[in-house]
Amino acid sequence: xxxxxxxxxxxxxxxxxxxxxxxxxxxxxxxxxxxxxxxxxxxxxxxxxxxxxxxxxxxxxxxxxxxxxxxxxxxxxxxxxxxxxxxxxxxxxxxxxxxxxxxxxxxxxxxxxxxxxxxxxxxxxxxxxxxxxxxxxxxxxxxxxxxxxxxxxxxxxxxxxxxxxxxxxxxxxxxxxxxxxxxxxxxxxxxxxxxxxxxxxxxxxxxxxxxxxxxxxxxxxxxxxxxxxxxxxxxxxxxxxxxxxxxxxxxxxxxxxxxxxxxxxxxxxxxxxxxxxxxxxxxxxxxxxxxxxxxxxxxxxxxxxxxxxxxxxxxxxxxxxxxxxxxxxxxxxxxxxxxxxxxxxxxxxxxxxxxxxxxxxxxxxxxxxxxxxxxxxxxxxxxxxxxxxxxxxxxxxxxxxxxxxxxxxxxxxxxxxxxxxxxxxxxxxxxxxxxxxxxxxxxxxxxxxxxxxxxxxxxxxxxxxxxxxxxxxxxxxxxxxxxxxxxxxxxxxxxxxxxxxxxxxxxxxxxxxxxxxxxxxxxxxxxxxxx
Numbered sequence: 265x266x267x268x269x270x271x272x273x274x275x276x277x278x279x280x281x282x283x284x285x286x287x288x289x290x291x292x293x294x295x296x297x298x299x300x301x302x303x304x305x306x307x308x309x310x311x312x313x314x315x316x317x318x319x320x321x322x323x324x325x326x327x328x329x330x331x332x333x334x335x336x337x338x339x340x341x342x343x344x345x346x347x348x349x350x351x352x353x354x355x356x357x358x359x360x361x362x363x364x365x366x367x368x369x370x371x372x373x374x375x376x377x378x379x380x381x382x383x384x385x386x387x388x389x390x391x392x393x394x395x396x397x398x399x400x401x402x403x404x405x406x407x408x409x410x411x412x413x414x415x416x417x418x419x420x421x422x423x424x425x426x427x428x429x430x431x432x433x434x435x436x437x438x439x440x441x442x443x444x445x446x447x448x449x450x451x452x453x454x455x456x457x458x459x460x461x462x463x464x465x466x467x468x469x470x471x472x473x474x475x476x477x478x479x480x481x482x483x484x485x486x487x488x489x490x491x492x493x494x495x496x497x498x499x500x501x502x503x504x505x506x507x508x509x510x511x512x513x514x515x516x517x518x519x520x521x522x523x524x525x526x527x528x529x530x531x532x533x534x535x536x537x538x539x540x541x542x543x544x545x546x547x548x549x550x551x552x553x554x555x556x557x558x559x560x561x562x563x564x565x566x567x568x569x570x571x572x573x574x575x576x577x578x579x580x581x582x583x584x585x586x587x588x589x590x591x592x593x594x595x596x597x598x599x600x601x602x603x604x605x606x607x608x609x610x611x612x613x614x615x616x617x618x619x620x621x622x623x624x625x626x627x628x629x630x631x632x633x634x635x636x637x638x639x640x641x642x643x644x645x646x647x648x649x650x651x652x653x654x655x656x657x658x659x660x661x662x663x664x665x666x667x668x669x670x671x672x673x674x675x676x677x678x679x680x681x682x683x684x685x686x687x688x689x690x691x692x693x694x695x696x697x698x699x700x701x702x703x704x705x706x707x708x709x710x711x712x713x714x715x716x717x718x719x720x721x722x723x724x725x726x727x728x729x730x731x732x733x734x735x736x737x738x739x740x741x742x743x744x745x746x747x748x749x750x751x752x753x754x755x756x757x758x759x760x761x762x763x764x765x766x767x768x769x770x771x772x773x774x775x776x777x778x779x780x781x782x783x784x785x786x787x788x789x790x791x792x793x794x795x
Contacts, residue, residue, distance in 0.1 A: 270311075270615070275360065276618050277313045277315070277583070279583045283300070288684045292681070293338070301348075305355045307623060312352060312360065313515075318334065320336055321371050323369065323640055328370075329372060330368075330372050345458065367430060368437065387441050390426060390437075406486065409432075410429055412647075415486070417432050417435065427490075440475070465517065469516070491521070497530070497535060515540065518530065528572050537575060539576060576612075576614040587666055590666065607776075610717065611716070611752070626672060628660075665688075668688055674698050716791075732744070739759030742789075752792065753791070754791050758786075775790045
């Protein structure tokens with residue numbers, strides 16, 4: 265069940281490599297986060313979630329872990345991490361870190377020893393013999409990787425295939441092996457001793473596999489063979505006891521199209537405290553406008569999870585998805601449209617998490633060539649595609665590289681991130697879109713996010729305990745919340761005309777435009793409170 269200490273908190277996700285470079289080597293680092301803690305605190309958030317900083321070959325930017333007990337030298341030292349945790353706690357900010365449990369790097373000592381069949385590591389990973397077809401050795405089945413191509417890699421040393429549902433350098437762990445649980449518990453205990461407060465558990469929906477390893481009937485949905493399966497729930501119930509033992513909070517990432525039943529089981533059956541699910545992706549039309557029908561469905565779905573006792577994370581994007589502003593760039597007022605989306609999502613019951621740069625309205629980078637992309641997923645998709653031109657167009661809009669560009673702090677060279685050329689691109693609009701400028705602009709996206717979070721904090725009792733009633737009339741939508749004769753209305757107008765408000769006897773708690781009369785303007789969001 266939900267860890268009550270985390271009820272009503274707001275989080276801020278940090279992609280460490282692109283956040284802030286403290287030693288001017290072009291790469292963001294742990295000390296860079298420490299230097300920006302006051303900025304983060306002033307947003308109105310209560311905890312930070314930091315993407316992986318472990319020792320890694322960086323095939324997938326740190327999600328391929330070589331050593332769970334070491335900090336990658338590009339990010340700093342263990343003492344830097346200890347200092348960050350201490351400084352965060354001084355500011356009453358909790359610290360959540362990524363725990364990658366589905367896979368490791370193929371350079372992890374566990375895999376190296378498993379490949380050599382050294383006990384007790386022989387079966388730490390999922391090894392299978394290949395099939396002989398026309399005198400040629402082939403993968404054990406037709407499963408496909410999330411990153412395109414076969415989900416199997418071949419080891420010349422062991423003469424067997426290993427399962428790798430992401431990158432070819434990221435073999436999947438075998439949770440049928442009790443020793444894997446034991447090693448993971450050691451890692452959890454280690455970071456608990458460092459006073460880390462919790463984990464965002466990466467790709468957790470995939471730790472269980474179809475142990476028959478039969479071919480998938482639908483080649484386009486082979487992920488169903490390793491997503492949200494009954495043994496995933498079995499493993500997590502066991503892990504939950506370990507997390508509880510060390511008083512560690514958990515947020516789980518649910519890919520693979522989990523059902524509502526799955527989501528509720530994850531958060532109400534002693535598995536995880538909170539879950540990320542991705543219904544909001546349906547809100548964005550292919551022409552970069554908002555699908556209002558799906559927006560309403562998404563808001564209702566998140567609320568339904570809460571009503572049924574689950575604990576949803578409320579978010580629009582993270583390090584795996586393009587920038588929110590760019591997904592709605594063809595709305596007539598894209599900045600105000602983003603503010604409307606933020607208010608509608610973050611006033612729901614659940615736990616809002618903002619991705620670094622989202623609060624500034626950062627946008628996708630204008631990529632022009634496949635050579636500019638850095639993400640292994642983008643490269644694999646392009647390499648395995650038949651229509652390179654079409655794939656490049658898709659990647660420009662949807663690649664994970666878009667969310668990993670450099671954080672825009674000010675209008676100085678490299679957007680104030682570093683004095684050295686950064687590892688990744690700086691968007692060309694950084695001189696007119698950055699944190700320093702937006703701090704002093706009353707109508708900026710940054711000012712809006714601060715105000716929305718402050719309004720949320722001032723009305724937590726209504727949000728946490730109230731009943732929600734959803735409303736939509738043409739382009740105006742939102743919801744009413746009522747608790748003990750207190751009422752809130754959260755309404756947004758995505759249309760081109762001002763409309764009369766369907767609510768009386770209220771005062772404005774927040775609005776992104778200058779409120780003058782009993783109407784809601786185009787691309788205006790109003791949070792109204794009963795008098």
